[in-house]
Amino acid sequence: MQTSVLILVLVALTVVGFYLGRSRSVAVAGGTAGSAQLHSLPSYYGYLTAIWCGVPALIVLGFWMAFQDNIITHFVTADLPAETAADPGQLGLALNDVKNLVRGNITSRATDPAMVAAADHYRQLQTISRLALTVVILALAIGGIALSWKRIGPALRARNQVEAVVMVFLILCSTIAIFTTLGIVLSVLFESIRFFRIVPVTEFIFGLEWSPQMAIRADQVGSTGAFGAVPLFAGTLLISGIAMLVAVPIGLMSALYLSEYASRGFRSAAKPVLEILAGVPTVVYGFFAALVVAPQVRGLGEAIGLSVSSESALAAGLVMGIMIIPFVSSLSDDVINAVPQAMRDGSYAMGATRSETIGRVIFPAALPGIVGGVLLAVSRAIGETMIVVMAAGLSSNLTANPLEAVTTVTVQIVTLLVGDQEFDSPKTLAAFALGLVLFVVTLTLNVIALHVVRKYREQYE
Amino acid sequence: MSNGTITGAGNPGRTIDTVRAGLDRRYRAERRFRIYGLSAIVLGLLFVSILFITIIGNGYPAFQQTYVKLDIDFDPESLGIGDQRSNAALSGANYQALVRNALKVRFPDVTGRSDRRALNSLISSGASYQLRDAVLDDPTIIGTRRSVWVPADDDVDQLVKGHMDRAAAEGDRRLKDNQLAWLDQLQADGAIEKRFNTTFFTAGDSREPELAGIRGALMGSVFTLIVTLALSFPIGVATAVYLEEFAPRNRWTDLIEVNINNLAAVPSIVFGLLGLAVFINFFGLPRSAPLVGGLVLTLMTLPTIIIASRAALKSVPPSIRDAALGVGASRVQAVTHHILPLAMPGMLTGAIIGMAQALGESAPLLMIGMVAFIVDVPGGFTDPSTVLPVQIYLWADSPERGFVERTSAAIMVLLGFLIVMNALAVLLRKRFERRW
Numbered sequence: 045m046q047t048s049v050l051i052l053v054l055v056a057l058t059v060v061g062f063y064l065g066r067s068r069s070v071a072v073a074g075g076t077a078g079s080a081q082l083h084s085l086p087s088y089y090g091y092l093t094a095i096w097c098g099v100p101a102l103i104v105l106g107f108w109m110a111f112q113d114n115i116i117t118h119f120v121t122a123d124l125p126a127e128t129a130a131d132p133g134q135l136g137l138a139l140n141d142v143k144n145l146v147r148g149n150i151t152s153r154a155t156d157p158a159m160v161a162a163a164d165h166y167r168q169l170q171t172i173s174r175l176a177l178t179v180v181i182l183a184l185a186i187g188g189i190a191l192s193w194k195r196i197g198p199a200l201r202a203r204n205q206v207e208a209v210v211m212v213f214l215i216l217c218s219t220i221a222i223f224t225t226l227g228i229v230l231s232v233l234f235e236s237i238r239f240f241r242i243v244p245v246t247e248f249i250f251g252l253e254w255s256p257q258m259a260i261r262a263d264q265v266g267s268t269g270a271f272g273a274v275p276l277f278a279g280t281l282l283i284s285g286i287a288m289l290v291a292v293p294i295g296l297m298s299a300l301y302l303s304e305y306a307s308r309g310f311r312s313a314a315k316p317v318l319e320i321l322a323g324v325p326t327v328v329y330g331f332f333a334a335l336v337v338a339p340q341v342r343g344l345g346e347a348i349g350l351s352v353s354s355e356s357a358l359a360a361g362l363v364m365g366i367m368i369i370p371f372v373s374s375l376s377d378d379v380i381n382a383v384p385q386a387m388r389d390g391s392y393a394m395g396a397t398r399s400e401t402i403g404r405v406i407f408p409a410a411l412p413g414i415v416g417g418v419l420l421a422v423s424r425a426i427g428e429t430m431i432v433v434m435a436a437g438l439s440s441n442l443t444a445n446p447l448e449a450v451t452t453v454t455v456q457i458v459t460l461l462v463g464d465q466e467f468d469s470p471k472t473l474a475a476f477a478l479g480l481v482l483f484v485v486t487l488t489l490n491v492i493a494l495h496v497v498r499k500y501r502e503q504y505e
Numbered sequence: 506m507s508n509g510t511i512t513g514a515g516n517p518g519r520t521i522d523t524v525r526a527g528l529d530r531r532y533r534a535e536r537r538f539r540i541y542g543l544s545a546i547v548l549g550l551l552f553v554s555i556l557f558i559t560i561i562g563n564g565y566p567a568f569q570q571t572y573v574k575l576d577i578d579f580d581p582e583s584l585g586i587g588d589q590r591s592n593a594a595l596s597g598a599n600y601q602a603l604v605r606n607a608l609k610v611r612f613p614d615v616t617g618r619s620d621r622r623a624l625n626s627l628i629s630s631g632a633s634y635q636l637r638d639a640v641l642d643d644p645t646i647i648g649t650r651r652s653v654w655v656p657a658d659d660d661v662d663q664l665v666k667g668h669m670d671r672a673a674a675e676g677d678r679r680l681k682d683n684q685l686a687w688l689d690q691l692q693a694d695g696a697i698e699k700r701f702n703t704t705f706f707t708a709g710d711s712r713e714p715e716l717a718g719i720r721g722a723l724m725g726s727v728f729t730l731i732v733t734l735a736l737s738f739p740i741g742v743a744t745a746v747y748l749e750e751f752a753p754r755n756r757w758t759d760l761i762e763v764n765i766n767n768l769a770a771v772p773s774i775v776f777g778l779l780g781l782a783v784f785i786n787f788f789g790l791p792r793s794a795p796l797v798g799g800l801v802l803t804l805m806t807l808p809t810i811i812i813a814s815r816a817a818l819k820s821v822p823p824s825i826r827d828a829a830l831g832v833g834a835s836r837v838q839a840v841t842h843h844i845l846p847l848a849m850p851g852m853l854t855g856a857i858i859g860m861a862q863a864l865g866e867s868a869p870l871l872m873i874g875m876v877a878f879i880v881d882v883p884g885g886f887t888d889p890s891t892v893l894p895v896q897i898y899l900w901a902d903s904p905e906r907g908f909v910e911r912t913s914a915a916i917m918v919l920l921g922f923l924i925v926m927n928a929l930a931v932l933l934r935k936r937f938e939r940r941w
Contacts, residue, residue, distance in 0.1 A: 110788075113789075203835065207835060207836075207837040210837055211751065211837070213743060214743045214744075214746060214747035214751065215747060217739075217740045217743035217744045217747065218743070218744040218747045218748060218752070218761050219761070220740055220744070220804075220807065221744065221761055221764040221765045221768060221807065221808070221811070222760065222761060222764050224764075224768060224779070224804045224807070225764045225767065225768060227779050227783050228771065228775055228776070228778070228779045231778065231779050231781075231782030231783050231787075232775070232778055232779075232782070234782075235782060293545065294545045294548055294549060295545075296545075297541055297542045297544075297545035297546075298542065298545040298546045298549055300542055301539070301542025301543060301545065301546055302546070304542075305539060305542060305543075306546075314546055314550065317549075317550055317553055318546070318549045318550070318553070320553055321549070321552065321553055321556075323861065323865075323923060323927060324556065324865075324920070324923075325864075325865030325866070325867070325894050325919060325923070326865070326867070326868070327865070327867045327894040327895075327897050327898050327901075328556075328560070328865075328897070328916050328919070328920070330898070330901065331560075331897060331901045331912060331913075331916065332556055332559065332560070334901060335559075335563075335901070335909065336555075336559050366552045366556075369549055369552070370549075373549075397531050397532065397534070397535045398535060398538075398539075399534055399535045399537075399538035399539070400531065400534075400535075402538070403538075420770065423770060423772075424770075424772075426772070427771075427772020427773070427774065427775070428772070429772070429773065429774045429868035429871075430867055430868055430894075430898065433868075433871075433898075434898065434901060434902075454772070454774055454868070457774055457778070457872075458774070458868070458871055458872075461777075461778075461781065461871075461872050462871055462872075462874075462876055475778070476778060476782070479774070479775055479778040482772060482774070482775060483771065483772075483775050486770065486771060486772055486775075487767060487771070490766075490767055490770040491767070494766060
């Protein structure tokens with residue numbers, strides 16, 4: 045049976061289990077009138093039966109699907125000629141060909157009898173596996189129904205058992221966040237450690253030269269590769285810095301204006317329009333930066349006699365700044381609104397104008413929160429990928445001139461990982477080391493920012 | 506201030522003068538500040554409008570495509586099939602020859618190899634596929650002569666749409682003088698026409714702008730989002746319910762909360778690295794598949810959905826919970842029968858916003874290989890595919906003017922979906938918002 049059909053059958057059986065369990069409980073209690081004798085409502089007996097039917101079968105199905113391929117491959121490896129099986133590279137190729145033969149695809153070379161025999165064996169094992177899986181799953185599902193059918197009685201605490209299962213499900217779901225973080229840390233860390241075995245940490249962090257192209261074969265002509273990430277850090281900082289120069293003044297001023305000056309009507313019209321900027325996908329900004337802003341910046345620069353690179357940091361930074369405006373403005377807006385009205389009233393009562401109140405009372409009071417918001421915005425700018433991939437350069441360039449092309453950490457991660465990867469070359473592993481740096485830096489910024497914002501909130505609550 | 510009051514005590518007029526002089530300055534500062542604030546907002550609004558105007562301005566021509574009318578002679582000899590009429594023979598026949606012959610008949614005075622080639626290049630290579638499909642649909646048209654509208658090459662398309670400067674030097678133009686002359690003849694005969702570009706919505710990717718469409722990317726996005734929604738909504742709601750309704754306050758739940766807050770701020774590309782290392786390298790799932798894309802986006806949108814769902818649960822007043830518990834419901838019953846239904850609109854709003862985020866995301870999908878050039882429209886969760894934002898990225902890299910137009914049009918489609926989704930979220934919130 046096909047796996048998808050099997051799953052459908054399993055779902056159907058689970059539904060059947062629910063109705064069987066429910067009607068059984070009513071029958072045991074002696075009709076609807078007697079159902080008050082039952083410990084739980086009849087439908088809980090149904091749910092319990094459905095759980096017993098579906099859950100064990102699904103767990104087995106999951107494990108089976110995860111390991112079936114490996115086990116079959118293991119058996120088939122035994123069929124292949126000894127000299128093929130000894131060499132891992134050859135073995136991989138041969139196994140690939142066997143799988144292609146099984147699926148009826150084109151193989152990479154002429155088929156020999158051993159290969160065909162292996163393919164036949166593979167197909168045979170697959171059939172056996174599929175049959176066995178069907179039998180096991182159906183047996184589990186029907187067995188589950190039968191088991192709980194037998195257990196159903198007035199004394200069975202069905203509701204408590206169902207609720208216990210629900211709680212286990214809830215707890216499992218809530219741990220996914222932890223596993224995700226753990227997964228990120230481990231996956232990035234392991235590859236980075238492999239990278240740092242080849243390239244020393246100090247060279248990576250303090251090296252001034254970045255050219256990740258490495259000769260793959262020993263006799264190949266090409267550069268030896270240099271993995272000093274300082275130019276990337278500098279480029280990232282330059283572009284993020286330009287972005288913040290655009291976003292912070294505009295975002296902050298618009299937040300101040302909207303919360304202190306604007307009429308209710310203006311505010312409710314302008315705020316959502318500004319927030320559209322936050323909803324636009326970053327790839328759209330990237331296109332906008334590469335196709336509209338970069339040529340404009342270049343043209344403008346040439347008009348006043350400056351040579352501007354067509355992938356200048358300025359263009360990417362400007363557009364990134366536009367993207368971050370709503371981020372800064374909505375965070376500052378929250379913070380400004382949290383400043384107690386009494387402080388404003390006090391200031392007005394002393395005869396201060398609105399701008400004086402803003403400058404001397406509200407802004408200082410809101411400053412920690414605003415700093416927290418800006419830090420979050422910086423972390424967003426550092427991690428932003430699509431705009432820089434599309435509008436910033438590829439070659440590393442250690443410069444502070446915003447008119448030149450620079451490259452960033454995220455651009456390098458993308459260029460190193462898009463296309464062919466080999467997980468034993470420092471070129472691929474370098475991307476993970478950069479990812480580690482990115483993760484650590486943004487995490488630190490976030491932790492500090494959240495801490496600052498929380499401290500600030502407590503101050504006024 | 507106090508100083509001024511003392512010295513000015515004998516002469517009140519002078520104090521008021523200094524205050525007035527100061528007031529002028531202060532009001533000027535006030536006005537200045539106000540103008541700064543207003544100009545910041547105007548700048549922001551200006552950016553929004555420039556963004557939309559450029560994209561719509563660049564993109565709307567892509568919804569039209571230039572077609573050329575040719576008198577095609579469906580001659581079995583030129584098709585090279587003789588009197589075979591089997592499907593295999595028909596689909597392998599030489600339809601390119603039909604187009605060339607039609608052009609030869611139309612422009613009998615064009616001789617010479619290079620001129621011929623220049624003439625043939627005016628018609629899209631997609632024309633022969635169109636003819637093939639027509640013949641496969643109805644083999645009886647073989648041997649007849651009909652006029653057929655076939656797609657023009659993208660250079661012709663750009664010329665007709667007015668994006669090519671006829672006055673430029675011949676070397677700077679993609680179309681040469683003789684080609685322009687032929688096109689003018691066709692135009693004079695009414696054999697060139699702009700029509701609605703259905704290819705854009707029905708085709709997969711292509712190297713030729715006039716044959717490229719967003720169907721493949723759109724289906725990829727649909728499959729990816731189905732996986733994302735099916736996983737992230739139940740898991741997100743379950744997490745929110747646990748943290749909000751059942752979890753004891755202890756280190757473990759604090760750890761979960763810190764993790765959720767941090768995941769919300771991790772750069773999306775890091776999720777791509779996770780997907781590459783864990784789902785593809787460790788679990789051996791297929792590259793470029795919507796399944797893996799959906800898994801990665803699930804992890805990315807989970808924090809959004811959890812945070813929104815918790816807010817929705819928090820807004821349900823405790824009296825409802827207490828009432829349910831008071832009449833003898835268990836805690837799980839109170840949640841499933843009363844609190845969840847009341848919080849559902851808020852949770853759905855969160856889910857829609859999370860899906861909108863996932864729909865626009867591209868960086869992590871580049872990492873897991875959803876960036877390949879894929880012509881076929883994907884038909885399942887494990888078929889190689891790409892998604893709409895990644896298609897935009899791929900087209901934005903192509904130099905042809907026709908792709909700039911199509912990129913903008915694809916952006917318009919993407920933004921259209923996002924606007925609909927966000928409007929739906931707002932509507933849901935407005936419709937079901939309850940003040941207790």
